[in-house]
Amino acid sequence: MKLIKISAAITVLCLTLFSCGNNDDKKQNGNEINLDAVINSKSNDTNAKGDNECLLDYLSKYDALLEETDVLNATGFSKDVMETKYNKVLKNAEHHEFLYKFKNGRVGKVRGWDREMELPDVVSIRSIKPMSLATFNQSYQAITDEQMQAANDALDEIAEGNSGDADADKALQKAKEQNVSKEQIKKTGGALTGMFKEVSEGYRTVEGLGDAATWNVVTNELVVLQKGVKFEIVADISNDNEKNKSTAIKLAEFVLNKCK
Incomplete structure (x- = not known):
């Protein structure tokens, strides 16, 4: 599981579209979102x-x-x-x-x-x-502290609109339309990256x-x-x-x- 490749746009989309696991149709193991799907949805091997x-x-x-x-x-x-x-x-x-x-x-x-x-x-x-x-x-494999920091930095850039990524900007706009604040994105994004790290270990x-x-x-x-x-x-x-x-x-x- 490569956290360094997690797009912050995916986290924003999780907030706005997946409700971060609060919808029964979007839970893993009956109570959580499918972490692997979120992480790898934009990866290309x-x-x-x-x-x-x-x-x-x-x-x-x-x-x-x-x-x-x-x-x-x-x-x-x-x-x-x-x-x-x-x-x-x-x-x-x-x-x-x-x-x-x-x-x-x-x-x-x-x-x-x-x-x-x-x-x-x-x-x-x-x-x-x-x-x-x-x-x-x-x-x-286990996520490193450096990867965690890089992911959190990327989330901050997305929330502030400074990523320069078209997909991220689109996701951020959708979040704004659904009244998801920058603070919510950063807080929930941080919780998600912490969850990713726990799972990776x-x-x-x-x-x-x-x-x-x-x-x-x-x-x-x-x-x-x-x-x-x-x-x-x-x-x-x-x-x-x-x-x-x-x-x-x-x-x-x-x-x-x-x-x-």
């Missing part, structure tokens, strides 16, 4: 070959790549408490997601909240995208899965690269991170068996 054409063929049918039977077998959950949803918030199918949600009555804490509450058990498949190994390794390498794989202990997401194409599996089905991880790996193996 010129070295990505995208040799796994099988995975790319599923860009418009995520639900067929990770099927209901796969999820039920991996989780052991009942279909009777299952709901499904196809999230297509962003136009680019690389950022679409097919989600399985189970109401099993699990109680736990949501990151950033002290009190316990009932949580849905969530599995999803998303973010099929051509990507080189170099970009994969660079993207899914959660990546752990997973050996023996695809050409490369990493598990995030913060977001319960598994990112897998196979023949120049990456995909993501979210498995937030337990308060035990290791159980989430093992389930995500099993689900990823189902996917890889279809598109080796």
